[in-house]
Amino acid sequence: MPMSHKDLWLKIKRESKGKSPREELRLLEDHLAGWPEYKGPYQELRKKLERRVAELRKVGRVLATHSASDDPFSIRKRGLAEIALVGLPNVGKTSVLDALTGANAEVADYPYTTLTPNVGMFSLGGLEFEIVDLPPFPEGGLEEVHYADGLKEACLNATFLCIVVDLTADSEFQLDTLRGQLAEMGADKATVLIGTHVDTVGPAELAALRELGGGAPVFGLPLREREKRALAEVFCGIIGRIIVDARDPVSKDDPVAYAVPEGASVLDLAGQIHKDLARRARKARVWGASASFDGQRVGLDHILSSGDTVEILTK
Ligand SMILES: Nc1nc2c(ncn2[C@@H]2O[C@H](COP(=O)(O)OP(=O)(O)O)[C@@H](O)[C@H]2O)c(=O)[nH]1
Ligand SMILES: [Mg+2]
Incomplete structure (x- = not known):
């Protein structure tokens, strides 16, 4: 009996844990080489792994070259402001990018999916903001990840930041961790907070985030049209x-x-x-x-x- 696609996915996730990008790349390539011929969910999973492999190869190239023009963290500014989405792994950063820009970036229930920035434009009538979805900040400190320099560069270059907080997890811990690491890199600039999973936890958790935020503007995902407008107003307020x-x-x-x-x-x-x-x-x-x-x-x-x-x- 072959392994079900779900078990296969869990196995791959388990094996990838704690691996360096290079090791993970080798692991996924090995898996893909022996991939079952089945259709349906296996093919979906294959596509997911192939995207991940492409991403890991890109990271390999970046680490190898260090040339400024290849640097995926060096982002050309467009629109009224460049807003970087920062947060711990799997909190909903890419979902925020999608909600604002309609960009169809890969949203996966899999930490560290985004190893290089995803960029999209948030447009509202005649105005546009550039949204940069960054790889995750690690819980334990920046020295844990190989892209720490890229993260820092992107945060320092951004006009301001959006801290994305998963409301189904410990908001205070996430906020403290992010603020600590941002302060450490000298990125003490204006921040907006976005709490995700309001549809699951309800508005009380969002209100709790507002308490923790100490006056920072707070929004929730999913965002309604009216809230997108309010968010754009807040973004505009920050840049006068x-x-x-x-x-x-x-x-x-x-x-x-x-x-x-x-x-x-x-x-x-x-x-x-x-x-x-x-x-x-x-x-x-x-x-x-x-x-x-x-x-x-x-x-x-x-x-x-x-x-x-x-x-x-x-x-
Ligand atoms: N129900 C619900 N799911 C969400 C929300 N935000 C994110 N997710 C899910 O949480 C998982 C991680 O989201 P993702 O955007 O990939 O997180 P990232 O790693 O921070 O970019 C995905 O399965 C998303 O579909 C939300 O507001 N509501
Ligand atoms: Mg992501």
Whole structure:
């Protein structure tokens, strides 16, 4: 009787434990060489192992070359800010990346799946953030992993950090461990906390994380659309921007979100939407906190507030 795919997977996981990337690579290659010909779940598992092998080979190359252009931890900045997702193994970092970016990165119930960063863009209307899903911080200290330098580089380069906490495990331990190791690498920058598995544990655990967070903004996974917007507002706040919605006064299509600098005027917003619009704009109508009443007509020098909806008029 051949081993079931589940038992086979458990066996591989057991054997991989504590192995260096090089040893693990050899182990998986050996397994794949003698892989059963069966279809269905065996093929799924084979694909999973093959992805893992590809990832391990990449790590091998990085360790071998050290060339800056090959360094997967040296990430080109795009968008308004670069946000690094940090956390212990298997807490849900890649799931957060997926939730924000729709990137179909490998999400596996298998610690250390992501050995090099996964990058995606979190877009909301006219604004974009770059999200970097990093390999895990080890529980016992950075010296335990061979990619410690890469982690440090990525954390120091990031505009700010999101600590991802698995709410089904000990939140306080995770937070203390992460904060300790981040402080050690000198990455004492703004952080947002994201608690995962709210669907399993319920909102009380998220509230408990808020208590532990000491004032840091806290969000939960799964994220609803409204919460994505709130998260984008928090991200903008950290970099000194506010989100306003611009609506075409003619089509009245759904408004599009833009991140403008705090203190920006209607003219600044127009310029951000299109150079040509800044030239043609004459006045605007505004709904929201900066308006004295809904739909107030304002001049181009009117200062916008977070959450305003603006129609820019060209005559
Ligand atoms: N039900 C539920 N499962 C989650 C949530 N976040 C992560 N998971 C699962 O937890 C496991 C580990 O998640 P993953 O994103 O790979 O963790 P990573 O190792 O930190 O990147 C996967 O099986 C995910 O599907 C969540 O909010 N709810
Ligand atoms: Mg991952």
